[in-house]
Amino acid sequence: MTLLISPPPALARDIDGKAISARVLDEVREEVLALAEEQIYPALAVLLVGEDPASEVYVRNKLLRAKEVGIRSLEHRLAENASQNEVLELIAQLNADASVNGILVQLPLPAHIDEQAVIHAIHPIKDVDGFHRENVGGLVQGIEVLTPCTPSGCMRLLRETCGDLSGLHAVVIGRSNIVGKPMATLLLQADCSVSVVHSRSVDAPTLCRMADIVVAAVGRPHLIDASWLKPGAVVIDVGINRIAGESGPRLVGDVDYASARTVASAITPVPGGVGPMTIAYLLKNTLIASQLQRAVQLGGPQVVSVPVSG
Numbered sequence: 001m002t003l004l005i006s007p008p009p010a011l012a013r014d015i016d017g018k019a020i021s022a023r024v025l026d027e028v029r030e031e032v033l034a035l036a037e038e039q040i041y042p043a044l045a046v047l048l049v050g051e052d053p054a055s056e057v058y059v060r061n062k063l064l065r066a067k068e069v070g071i072r073s074l075e076h077r078l079a080e081n082a083s084q085n086e087v088l089e090l091i092a093q094l095n096a097d098a099s100v101n102g103i104l105v106q107l108p109l110p111a112h113i114d115e116q117a118v119i120h121a122i123h124p125i126k127d128v129d130g131f132h133r134e135n136v137g138g139l140v141q142g143i144e145v146l147t148p149c150t151p152s153g154c155m156r157l158l159r160e161t162c163g164d165l166s167g168l169h170a171v172v173i174g175r176s177n178i179v180g181k182p183m184a185t186l187l188l189q190a191d192c193s194v195s196v197v198h199s200r201s202v203d204a205p206t207l208c209r210m211a212d213i214v215v216a217a218v219g220r221p222h223l224i225d226a227s228w229l230k231p232g233a234v235v236i237d238v239g240i241n242r243i244a245g246e247s248g249p250r251l252v253g254d255v256d257y258a259s260a261r262t263v264a265s266a267i268t269p270v271p272g273g274v275g276p277m278t279i280a281y282l283l284k285n286t287l288i289a290s291q292l293q294r295a296v297q298l299g300g301p302q303v304v305s306v307p308v309s310g
């Protein structure tokens with residue numbers, strides 16, 4: 001007698017953000033060494049206002065990784081009740097300081113400070129987050145500018161997983177300025193057909209099931225499970241959500257990993273997927289910013305664009 005037992009579903013392979021980010025960091029380290037031969041020492045200033053515990057962790061990791069690749073980092077801290085003027089004055093000093101190549105203001109800022117005013121006070125050529133309107137505009141027009149770090153990191157993961165993305169249908173879940181919008185723009189530049197799904201979308205799971213590539217960036221733990229996915233989809237999970245686990249708090253993504261990997265062909269774990277890529281691309285941007293500033297000092301064109309590889 002033959003028993004009809006269906007085989008367990010093949011599980012998606014993990015997209016290893018730790019390994020891929022290590023390669024990006026190696027590339028940055030090599031270029032930093034080459035610049036040192038010319039007495040150029042890229043430097044990143046990180047500004048933290050207040051004592052948000054998650055921001056403290058992110059900033060500490062950024063500073064650690066900078067050190068590892070030989071990028072000088074300068075940590076500036078202001079108290080929770082610092083005024084907007086104090087923040088703007090510090091940014092003006094950093095803009096004027098030729099030894100500082102990149103400026104990052106850790107978000108979120110305390111509620112009394114206007115985030116947009118702060119972002120736009122940073123000189124676009126030092127805006128290693130790629131959030132300044134000048135860089136956002138350049139990105140949309142296809143000019144190669146300083147580009148937001150998380151979407152750049154996600155693109156690298158996708159290229160290393162899928163190769164050519166041309167013609168694929170990508171669904172981006174979430175429309176933030178930091179991830180969703182620039183991600184959609186980069187996917188469009190890579191010749192994908194792009195849909196952006198958000199809180200007002202009608203029947204998000206059905207839209208998502210049409211995707212070859214799903215990028216989840218909504219900040220809602222485990223929102224997306226297998227029922228949202230087309231078989232074989234590639235899933236990039238940008239979410240980092242802290243939830244209560246049986247043995248204390250734990251980090252989970254926007255995607256229910258255990259469920260999604262029964263349908264997807266490849267998926268980023270949380271942690272160890274997108275997170276390390278964001279920092280690697282921040283350091284890559286710092287390097288690009290220093291090269292850009294060097295080009296301007298040498299009398300190059302007064303534009304904020306720069307050839308970007310990877």
Ligand code: GUN
Nearest residue numbers: 104105106107108129178
């Ligand atoms: N807070 C969360 N993500 C980011 C980021 O990419 N850049 C900055 N500056 N703050 C953040």
